[in-house]
Amino acid sequence: xxxxxIEILVGVFVAATIVALVFLALxxxxxTDITRGSSYTLSASFDNIGGLKVxxxxxxxxxxxxxxxxxxxxxxxxxxxxEMQISTTYDQIPETSTVSVLTSGLLGEQYLGxxxxxxxxxxxxxxxxxxxxxxxxAMVLEELIGQxxxxxxxx
Amino acid sequence: xxxxxxxxxxxxxxxxxxxxxxxMLLQSIIxxxxxxxxxxxxxxxxxxxxxxxxxxxxxxxxxxxxxxxxQGYTILxxxxxxxxxxxxVALSLLRELGPVVTALLFAGRAGSAxxxxxxxxxxxxxxxxxxxxxxxxxRRVVSPRFWAGFISMPMLALLFTAVGILGxxxxxxxxLGVDDGAFWSVMQASVDWRDDVMNGxxxxxxxxxxxxxxxxxxxxxxxxTSEGISAATTSTVVTGSLAxxxxxxxxxxxxFS
Amino acid sequence: xxxxxxxxxxxxxxxxxxxFNRGNTVIYEGVNLQVPRGKITAIMGPSGCGKTTMLRLIGxxxxxxxxxxxxxxxxxxxxxxxxxxxxxKRMSMLFQSGALFTDMSVSDxxxxxxxxxxxxxxxxxDTIVKMKLQAVGLRGAGGLQPDELSGGMARRAALxxxxxxxxxxxxxxxxxxxxxxxxxxxxxxxxxxxxxTLGLTSIIVSHDIHETMGIADHxxxxxxxxxxxxxxxxxxxxxxxxxxxxxxxxxxxxxVPFHYQANNYLDDLMARGG
Ligand SMILES: Nc1ncnc2c1ncn2[C@@H]1O[C@H](COP(=O)(O)OP(=O)(O)O)[C@@H](O)[C@H]1O
Ligand SMILES: [Mg+2]
Numbered sequence: 104x105x106x107x108x109i110e111i112l113v114g115v116f117v118a119a120t121i122v123a124l125v126f127l128a129l130x131x132x133x134x135t136d137i138t139r140g141s142s143y144t145l146s147a148s149f150d151n152i153g154g155l156k157v158x159x160x161x162x163x164x165x166x167x168x169x170x171x172x173x174x175x176x177x178x179x180x181x182x183x184x185x186e187m188q189i190s191t192t193y194d195q196i197p198e199t200s201t202v203s204v205l206t207s208g209l210l211g212e213q214y215l216g217x218x219x220x221x222x223x224x225x226x227x228x229x230x231x232x233x234x235x236x237x238x239x240x241a242m243v244l245e246e247l248i249g250q251x252x253x254x255x256x257x258x
Numbered sequence: 259x260x261x262x263x264x265x266x267x268x269x270x271x272x273x274x275x276x277x278x279x280x281x282m283l284l285q286s287i288i289x290x291x292x293x294x295x296x297x298x299x300x301x302x303x304x305x306x307x308x309x310x311x312x313x314x315x316x317x318x319x320x321x322x323x324x325x326x327x328x329q330g331y332t333i334l335x336x337x338x339x340x341x342x343x344x345x346x347v348a349l350s351l352l353r354e355l356g357p358v359v360t361a362l363l364f365a366g367r368a369g370s371a372x373x374x375x376x377x378x379x380x381x382x383x384x385x386x387x388x389x390x391x392x393x394x395x396x397r398r399v400v401s402p403r404f405w406a407g408f409i410s411m412p413m414l415a416l417l418f419t420a421v422g423i424l425g426x427x428x429x430x431x432x433x434l435g436v437d438d439g440a441f442w443s444v445m446q447a448s449v450d451w452r453d454d455v456m457n458g459x460x461x462x463x464x465x466x467x468x469x470x471x472x473x474x475x476x477x478x479x480x481x482x483t484s485e486g487i488s489a490a491t492t493s494t495v496v497t498g499s500l501a502x503x504x505x506x507x508x509x510x511x512x513x514f515s
Numbered sequence: 516x517x518x519x520x521x522x523x524x525x526x527x528x529x530x531x532x533x534x535f536n537r538g539n540t541v542i543y544e545g546v547n548l549q550v551p552r553g554k555i556t557a558i559m560g561p562s563g564c565g566k567t568t569m570l571r572l573i574g575x576x577x578x579x580x581x582x583x584x585x586x587x588x589x590x591x592x593x594x595x596x597x598x599x600x601x602x603x604k605r606m607s608m609l610f611q612s613g614a615l616f617t618d619m620s621v622s623d624x625x626x627x628x629x630x631x632x633x634x635x636x637x638x639x640x641d642t643i644v645k646m647k648l649q650a651v652g653l654r655g656a657g658g659l660q661p662d663e664l665s666g667g668m669a670r671r672a673a674l675x676x677x678x679x680x681x682x683x684x685x686x687x688x689x690x691x692x693x694x695x696x697x698x699x700x701x702x703x704x705x706x707x708x709x710x711x712t713l714g715l716t717s718i719i720v721s722h723d724i725h726e727t728m729g730i731a732d733h734x735x736x737x738x739x740x741x742x743x744x745x746x747x748x749x750x751x752x753x754x755x756x757x758x759x760x761x762x763x764x765x766x767x768x769x770x771v772p773f774h775y776q777a778n779n780y781l782d783d784l785m786a787r788g789g
Contacts (some may be wrong), residue, residue: 106298106301109301109302109305110301112305112309113301113304113305113308113309115309116304116308116309116312116410116413117413119312119417120413120416120417122420123416123417123419123420123421124416126420126423127352127416127419127420127423127455128451128455130442130446131348131352131423131445131446131449131455132446132449132450132451132454132455133446133447133448133449133450133451158450160447378617379617382612382614382617383610383611383612383614384614384615384616384617386571386576386608386610386614387608387610387614389574389576389603390574390576390603390606390607390608391603391607391627391628391631392600392601392603392604392631392632393628393631394600
């Protein structure tokens with residue numbers, strides 16, 4: 104009887120822990136990590152990546168399709184290059200597509216947005232290891248203000 | 259010269275103590291498992307160490323989560339960033355407060371009880387008596403308590419974290435009016451299963467190991483007098499808590515930098 | 516002494532020339548002790564002289580610095596851990612405090628060594644437990660928890676546990692200390708009847724001269740880090756050593772002085788005054 108009571112209470116303890124774990128998995132953590140399944144790697148070079156970080160999301164039309172996996176500088180002019188993993192579910196991105204560093208909201212986190220390009224004969228789809236040909240750099244607030252003042256001066 | 263000699267002597271003593279503690283631990287957990295005999299003992303300790311600590315863990319978790327919700331809101335609302343309340347509450351609980359506060363409470367609640375119990379068994383000759391009955395007290399008394407502590411503390415930390423997030427949710431969303439959908443979705447966007455949840459679990463496994471080990475060793479080597487037992491109990495809480503905070507710094511530096 | 520008188524004595528336990536230290540404190544310097552098989556041997560001596568230590572040496576919980584501790588032909592200090600544990604199944608010890616496991620009922624305490632060391636089915640174990648409890652007069656108390664027992668009952672329950680596996684040797688550490696006269700009488704009777712009915716060899720550690728001398732067949736007296744005398748109780752009562760006589764007759768002054776070493780009393784008083 105004593106043993107039975109102990110077993111039941113330990114059972115309750117274990118069950119409660121499982122509930123907590125499921126809650127953390129489904130409600131709290133990003134359970135659908137897009138790069139968990141099979142994925143392929145693309146890269147893009149920018150003039151300026153702003154506040155982009157490793158693990159920042161990559162989105163098409165607001166839907167997350169991958170994550171930034173690596174950021175480094177390349178060549179004599181130290182051009183920033185961003186590597187990203189994209190889920191193989193989305194493997195029909197044409198080489199004419201444009202990738203931009205975007206900001207969610209006014210002060211929110213930065214992410215990569217892919218704008219799919221036109222598809223035509225002779226246009227290839229991007230494959231593992233390919234690089235985007237068109238990219239838009241991050242908008243840096245100071246530069247924007249500078250440009251704005253400059254154009255005001257022109258008028 | 260005396261100072262250096264003293265330093266040398268106390269370092270040697272500390273090393274000797276750690277060696278003895280390691281030997282005790284190895285002797286109690288190494289050996290051929292006897293599931294039929296050890297499982298009921300383990301269950302009993304899961305009850306004593308785990309189930310009996312649940313209430314204090316759940317209540318503390320709830321309150322700490324509620325305080326986080328309140329404090330976080332008052333700070334974030336000034337920047338118009340109260341949407342970030344969800345990740346703030348979740349990340350601080352998952353990465354730090356869940357494992358650390360659980361370990362500290364565990365050292366005070368279960369650790370001190372383990373030390374006192376084993377110290378008392380030594381003082382009343384129950385351990386000697388086991389030895390004379392050809393039963394190894396390390397396998398019989400220390401081992402089930404070690405496993406129960408090592409397993410139940412991470413479980414308690416998960417409960418603490420989950421309840422804490424709910425506490426933050428009640429205060430932030432239900433009381434202060436942060437948007438319900440934003441609270442969860444922004445949280446999901448910034449909490450990562452492996453980096454945040456799993457690292458928290460790893461932390462609490464390390465804390466569980468250290469605190470349980472300290473508690474058992476202090477009890478096993480307590481002077482068999484009432485002063486000896488009370489000193490050992492105090493020492494478990496002090497040493498255990500300091501060890502948790504020290505390891506927390508090291509682990510945080512490794513994991514999150 | 517009496518094994519030198521030519522009697523053929525079969526000893527279950529024999530200590531020869533044992534030296535033992537606790538840190539820097541010397542406890543024994545060349546102790547010799549014989550425990551005849553099937554008899555009740557008493558070890559007596561003032562508190563702190565190392566009587567409990569002697570039992571722990573026999574049980575292998577402590578190792579002597581040098582000398583031999585022989586139990587039924589085995590050198591206890593030289594045994595491996597496994598061999599020692601095997602040997603301990605043949606002996607048992609009744610600790611000073613009883614040492615009942617506080618988280619088990621009395622019955623479970625008695626069943627514990629049986630369940631640990633045999634594969635008997637539960638019903639048979641329960642029967643044995645009842646028999647052992649009946650032997651100490653506690654069959655009705657099997658369901659109680661150890662903290663519900665009086666001091667005398669706790670010691671008897673511990674005795675039932677100690678005889679659970681029918682050991683060859685049973686060691687009693689101060690079984691009479693702190694007992695009222697009635698339970699003292701019960702324990703004396705139990706020790707004697709267990710020894711006779713089960714053919715046990717018993718060692719009693721005690722400083723209660725009256726009770727111990729009454730039931731012992733063989734007495735050893737420890738003083739000054741040695742066994743100063745051993746033999747049948749009658750032979751010791753008129754032993755040539757003044758120390759032995761002082762101890763056995765409970766005289767307050769003698770070779771063990773009443774006064775702790777001090778300088779001259781009068782000088783001491785005068786020094787304070789001046
Ligand atoms: N664990 C220990 N550590 C150090 N000294 C001890 C320990 N146990 C006993 N002693 C010392 O050994 C001596 C003998 O102890 P013991 O055998 O318990 O005496 P007693 O004859 O009263 O049973 C005592 O002087 C005691 O102070
Ligand atoms: Mg003693």
